[in-house]
Amino acid sequence: MIPGxxxxxxxxxxLVRAVVVAESNYNAHAVSGAGAIGLMQLMPATAADYGVTSPERLFDPEVNLRTGTRHLKRLLRKYENDYGRVIMAYNAGEGVVDRTNSRVTYLETLNYTEAVIRNYRRHGGTAPTQDALRQVQALRGMRYNRNSRRLLKKYLDPSLLSLKVKPTLDVRLLNPALHDIGPESRPMFELDTSRIP
Incomplete structure (x- = not known):
């Protein structure tokens, strides 16, 4: 049915074959945890945009393929045959692609985009996709760098800092719940300048 x-x-x-392989591996009865259905893993809301209002109809391979292919056609028109953006939008949604200016960093979407492009090439696809693969690698790098910075913040050990502080109040008042606040209050800690060379 796919070629026709x-x-x-x-x-x-x-392209249609590559999406089917990535989405369901030709399982017409596939249902994702998010509720996507059938060969091309269509969300019922997306299918409704194309007149398929009954989720049960999406289990029909022909209905699913026609609806998914129409959706691909619309995305190809919207993104001017930029296969990278089309594939990202098919997975993450147009709103995410538009909002991020095609810089989607969801790991699932990056893996999906790469898998679809590789399957597309394997099935004889001829559209230029090398730039899309490069973009996926760059976005994966951005994602890695952002996560690394987040991990550094999360696990930075304050004891590694070279500044030393000393308490300014009685030890029992170091509990923030017992500490007075207001213009008359003293800071709980101050910089210990005796240890700075």
Whole structure:
């Protein structure tokens, strides 16, 4: 069915096959944890945009392929045949792609985009996709750097800092709940300048 349906909507057969492989691996009865259904793992709300209002109909391979291919066709038109953006939008949603200016850093979307592009090439796809793969690698790097910074913040050991402080109050008043606040209050700690060379 795929070649006929792809041809009727003027979408490359290789792209439709690549999406089907990544989404369901040809399992017409697949249902994701998020509620996506069938061969092309369509969300019922997306299918409703194309007139398929009954989620049960998405288990019909032909209905699912036609709906998913129409959705791909619309994304190809919207993103001017930029396969990287189309594939990201198919997975993460157009809103995310538009909001992030195509810099989606969800690991699932990056892995998905790479898998679909590789399957697309394996199935004979000819559209240029090298830039899209490079973008996925760059976004993966951005994601890694951001996570590394987050981990550093989370696990930074204050004892490694070179500044030393000393309490200014009686030890029992170091409990913030017992500490007075207001203009007359003293700081709980101050910089210990005797240890600075």
């Amino acid at each position: 349906i792809a041809s009727s909507y003027k979408v490359e057969t290789a």
